[in-house]
Amino acid sequence: MLGNRYEDQDCSIARALEVIGERWSLMIVRDALFGVRRFSDFEVHLDIPKAVLSQRLSGLIKAGVLERTPDPDHKGRFLYTLTDTGLALWPVVHSLARWGRQFCDPGTANRDYTHALCGTELDLHAGCPKCGVTPPPQDVIALRRAHAKQPRTDRVSEILRDDRRLLEPV
Numbered sequence: 001m002l003g004n005r006y007e008d009q010d011c012s013i014a015r016a017l018e019v020i021g022e023r024w025s026l027m028i029v030r031d032a033l034f035g036v037r038r039f040s041d042f043e044v045h046l047d048i049p050k051a052v053l054s055q056r057l058s059g060l061i062k063a064g065v066l067e068r069t070p071d072p073d074h075k076g077r078f079l080y081t082l083t084d085t086g087l088a089l090w091p092v093v094h095s096l097a098r099w100g101r102q103f104c105d106p107g108t109a110n111r112d113y114t115h116a117l118c119g120t121e122l123d124l125h126a127g128c129p130k131c132g133v134t135p136p137p138q139d140v141i142a143l144r145r146a147h148a149k150q151p152r153t154d155r156v157s158e159i160l161r162d163d164r165r166l167l168e169p170v
């Protein structure tokens, strides 16, 4: 198994990758930005083994990206939500999505992101060009693009299919 440490690299990118560079970690952050909060919802939407999901969630909690609180609707279960540290990854996730759309597979982009307060599409850096701010994720609307591909049919994918505000609980 590959390690996830870059101890010899004196670089803040290496430090960041130790937190979010493992397979699935950033996808979990992405799902959390879309309002996924329950273990079973991450599991069904990402289609990853329970043990891996459990490890990644623990790692993200330890790194201060996620926090775990009791689920008021399901005794003995938990909700996983982004901390301020985790929410600060929004522009990173957005930039990565834009980069992927431009350079990896232009056909895969399913969503556009707009500022909820004015309806303007965010720029490459997740900023609103009209208002001159970088809206926090709760002020961002993810709009489904016309002709978006949607191969997944699980419960969470069905919920996320519609236009929605980021962080709105699934």
Ligand SMILES: [Zn+2]
Pocket: 115, 117, 118, 119, 120, 128, 129, 130, 131, 132
């Ligand atoms: Zn705006």
